[in-house]
Amino acid sequence: MAKQFNRINEDHARFIAAQHIFFSGTAAAEGRVNISPKGMDSLRVMDPNRIVWRNLTGSGNETAGHLRQMNRMTLMWCSFATRPLILRAYGSARTLHPATRNLRSSTRCSLPTQARARSMT
Numbered sequence: 001m002a003k004q005f006n007r008i009n010e011d012h013a014r015f016i017a018a019q020h021i022f023f024s025g026t027a028a029a030e031g032r033v034n035i036s037p038k039g040m041d042s043l044r045v046m047d048p049n050r051i052v053w054r055n056l057t058g059s060g061n062e063t064a065g066h067l068r069q070m071n072r073m074t075l076m077w078c079s080f081a082t083r084p085l086i087l088r089a090y091g092s093a094r095t096l097h098p099a100t101r102n103l104r105s106s107t108r109c110s111l112p113t114q115a116r117a118r119s120m121t
Helices: 010-018 062-069
Strands: 021-027 033-039 043-047 050-056 072-079 085-092 117-120
Touching (some): 010 043, 010 072, 010 085, 021 062, 033 050, 033 062
Antiparallel strands (some): 021 033, 021 072, 043 050, 050 117, 072 085
């Protein structure tokens, strides 16, 4: 039976930091669900209720399009090796583009600079 938590605890944060890949899931009111693999050192747990993730170039930018219509997002990490676990974070999200006022102050974290970054979520 799955356990539910109302925040990200320290054990969860360590598990998230150890994963090399995660998946983001979004959907608009109508149309298809978008599930995308992510990685490349692009995510940080900021506090027990906040995650920042830098969206890099790739396939399309369906995530930002969905978030304009509906701010629901699910992130999922999974490990099947040393510590088998599937962890999901359900929440609301918003897209911050490089031109967004005060982007730096609202996302203070230690993400490496990446030229292909197009937004923060």
